[in-house]
Amino acid sequence: MTEDEKRLWRQTLVHHPRGMVVTVAAAVGVAVSLGHQATEAVWLWLVGMLGFTLVRALLHVLCMADLRQDAARSHWRAFQRWHAAGMLVTGLQWAGLAWWGVPHYQGVEQFTILIVLSALAGGATATLAPMRVVGKLYILLVLLPACWQLGQLGGTAHTVFAVLGSVFAWVMVSSHESTHQVLRQIVALDQEKDALVVALSARSNEAMQANAELERRVAERTRALLYKTQHDTLTRLLNRRGLTEAHRQPAGQEGDVWVLAQISLDHFKRINEALGHDWGDLLLRAVARRLAERASRLAPCAEGPPPVLCRWGGDEFMLSLMWPQAHPDAVLQAMETLRQALAEPYALKGRKLAVGVSLGFSARAWRADATLADAVQQAELALTEAKRTGRGRTAEATLTLQLLHARRTCLVEALRTATADGSLSLLFQPIVSAHTCRPEAYEALLRWRCAGMGPISPVEFIPLAEDTGQICAIGHWVLQTACRQAAAWPAGPEGQAPKVAVNTSLRQLLQADFAGEVRQALAQAGLAPQRLVVEVTESVFNEGDIDRVLATLLALRQMGIEVHVDDFGTGYSSLSRLHEFPLTAVKVDKSFVLTADERALAVIEGTVLIARRFGLRVIAEGVETAEQARVLARLGVDELQGYYFGRPAPLPVACGSAEALPLPA
Structure with missing residues (x-):
């Protein structure tokens, strides 16, 4: 079954129940109209018409069930032939009524039969439009026997009606053909529309799939770029930007101690100079792994968020940790233990490398307005003190150290103009x-007599001048x-x-x-x-x-x-x-x-x-x-x-x- 045939067959079955209703109504109407003039033949004809209509109704149910079957299992051609036969038999029944009734009745009864037959023929042009041959045969069966009988009765009136009926039959057949062609065009257009809808739907699905794939790739690319911008490519730890992003949202609670440690490898440059940068990179990755491992051991001490690790740059690392209600001595001991662990020799490619480690940290009660920049400044200050006092040490950013740093900062600034302001x-x-x-x-x-600070010992200001x-x-x-x-x-x-x-x-x-x-x-x-x-x-x-x-x-x-x-x-x-x-x-x-x-x-x-x-x-x-x-x-x-x-x-x-x-x- 082609798609066009299937659609026409569906249209036939859609209109068929209305045709059967019209047939039953017309048959009953004719019988009632004839009234006392109806003979026994009329009643038998009515019973036959109603009985055969019931058969057609049953056939219609079977046809609709067959239409819902898969194409391979459908018997639509057989049902189509039976359906066509049913229509033709119904047309013959109306032809029989016209052949017998037109010459038998006179006046109103005869006119009633002609009106009903004309109405049936007119309705058939639309309801039977999907059936090109059967529809025309039905129209001719309904009209031509009545026209023939009218012509046989003689008389001017009968002859005129016979001629008009024939013309009417020709018009109905032509209208049926036109309606059939329009219906076929509509079916074709519907098919094209459905095909277009399917094609558009397929294209839409393809576009949606392509768009989804594009969005997935963009999302993956965005995540990859974000990872690269926030992570160090060598150690896979966070970089400075990543550490900053990790501290944008408050992560502590009241009573916590925020520990920020800065770790530096002592004389790391010598390893690069002696062994090459490849060995230096291997050592940095090893230090990062050991730092992550040791930091995870500190994590149980902190019930809050996990430690945040960062490669600050070069041979420097950062560790950020929230410690609940920690005693200062406990923090200092933990940081010293961490520093000693990082300073233990590293086994790399069959050889051992040892590197010194200096660590400076700040430990302050967490506040909602605490900033990473302040904590980093304090940790760097402590690290500088650890290096200044001999390296390989752990130093805390105490208040005394901050005051000394502030004093050294003032002295350094004053030294810049000391040779010109007469203070030397x-x-x-x-x-x-x-x-x-x-x-x-x-x-x-x-x-040196510093303005506002008095005499400064050479033991204090000479090293500052050396360092700066x-x-x-x-x-x-x-x-x-x-x-x-x-x-x-x-x-x-x-x-x-x-x-x-x-x-x-x-x-x-x-x-x-x-x-x-x-x-x-x-x-x-x-x-x-x-x-x-x-x-x-x-x-x-x-x-x-x-x-x-x-x-x-x-x-x-x-x-x-x-x-x-x-x-x-x-x-x-x-x-x-x-x-x-x-x-x-x-x-x-x-x-x-x-x-x-x-x-x-x-x-x-x-x-x-x-x-x-x-x-x-x-x-x-x-x-x-x-x-x-x-x-x-x-x-x-x-x-x-x-x-x-x-x-x-x-x-x-x-x-x-x-x-x-x-x-x-």
Whole structure:
């Protein structure tokens, strides 16, 4: 069955019940209209019509049931033939009524039969439109027998009615054909519409599926991009942005302690330099895994949200943890245990790597207005303190530490203008001959009176200047000022003015043209190079900077400037380096002089013996008593410095005469 045939068959069955109703009504109407004139034949005809209509009704039910079957199981053609036969039999029944009734009755009864037959033929043009042949045969069966009988009766009226009936039959057949064609077009259009709907539905489904797939991909891509923007690609931990996003919503409760720890790997750069960045990456991933494992062990202590881990950048990590009603000592112990665990050796590709770990943390009672930025600042402050005090330590951001940090911040800011605002000054302490006690030189000692904070000890502000890089500008000021003042000192009894000793930072020596800076300072002050002593610490023997420092010191010695090593014996193992550097003298640290026990004296005596072999003078600082002076002179020390011979003070011009100080009794 084609789709068109199926639709026409469905239309036939839809209209069929109305046709049967009309047939029954017309048959009953004819019988009643005939009234007392109805003969026994009419009643038999009515019974036959009603009985056959019932058969058609049963057939219609079977046809509708068959229509609902699958196409493979349908018997629609057989039912279509039976249905057509039923229609034709009904048409024959009406034809029989017309053939017998038209000549039998006269007047109203005859006219009634003709009206009913005409109405049936007119209705058939629509109700039987799906049936192209059967519909036309039905119309002809209903009308033509009546027209024939009218023509046979003779008379003008009968003939006119016979002709009009024939014309009417022709019109009905033509209308039926037109209606049938229109119906077929409608069916075709419906089929096209359904096909279009199906196609559009399929396209719509495809579009919906494509849109759903696109949305899924966009969602996946969005999640992937969000993950990348908030996670570190190497360790898979959160990055800075991820840590910030994780702390946008309050995660604590009243009474909780918010612990934020910053962890740094000590001297991690050396691993990259020695083994390569691939090994450094392996170590960072291993540290991240161990940190995650150890943090999960801390989690049971915190009944709130799980710990948040972050790679802060480079070799630094962050741990954020909410701790319910934690005692400060418990937090400190937990952080120290974590630091020690992270500092244990790592087994990577068959070898063990060890790395130092420093940890700084802040532990504050959680508040709804607490910000990550404040906690990070405190943790960084604690980490800086842990590194400053020797690395490999755990430090907490206490109130005292914050106050010290605030003080250091103020001092650092004030140091930026110290060379220009007149707050720096120089004091001079004599360095005398151990045998004549005449001043051989004066050491320039820097002093600073900070506005609003008073005098600041060099022990405090010199390391700050070193850490912030301001030591170079301050050292330049000291060099120029000392040279300018020393140039004004008069000559002593022997015709020579004392020298001036200036302490020099390793940072200064590493400058591109420190020797040129010294040369310029001497020239501007008019001071002979032989009257300048540059004092350096044992940090100059550092392997990483030794070549550049050696080149600078050689340039200074070629100018005639003396080079002394200050605080000798407290830092690097420098005895093996003495013959490599262009030194003039070594200054024994005052700690050995002040102790003055057998071991300290042995160090001083050994230093003197080695210095003599290298052609170096020995200077001892920290001399406070006559007994110390006598012992040092007896051990062979060349020059002495300390409170016994003079405290640091502004050097009056008269002191340039450098009269001999009293010899110790």
